[in-house]
Amino acid sequence: MVYQQQRKVFVCVTMIIMIMNCLTINASPVDPKNYIEKREANDGSASDFVCPEEDIINTECKGEKDCLYLNPQSCNSYIHCEVNADGLTGTPTVMSCAASLEWNDNTQECDWPENSTCPAGKESNIGS
Template sequence: MMLKNITLIAIFTNIVYGATFICSKEDIEETRCLGPKDCVYQNPNNCNTYIFCALDENGENPGPVVYPCEAGLKWNDRAKMCDWPANATC
């Protein structure tokens, strides 16, 4: 039951926060999102999450997917990773 609730929260978060973020087509065309720090962005609505712009199964139409940081961490956009709050850029 707990896993089901977490999954529902993750889906809801993706709908609410991801829908308002526009992925940069230029960034995706330049990097193809192949590197670990490519196409990853700070979530402007929530410092406890970050946005990864993923391509669809055809390698087109980038769309935002919201991922949570681990408990106690916040997004550090300079390092492109979840980090201690003192290091966060959000």
């Protein structure tokens, strides 16, 4: 077992406790892909969005990054289109990024603000 407390690590091996100092702490960066939240588009933010028919026909929105679009109303969310029964149209749903993340349309995922493709001058809803 390993327990980390501040800059020391306690390691228990066969009933012997060893205390070791950490020289450096290599923390893995948070993976923005793990912080996505679905919310209904009842605030009007996706109500005017029309899912592109060409994308639906070409991809059937089956791929992990298919049918994802920049939300023109908010930097910290994006629009995901789900294919309707007719196979030609889609229903847009707003998907929120985790706090402090914004949509990156180039990589098709929530990302750190410095990597965001949020239009210049567009306010983020982060913290509101």
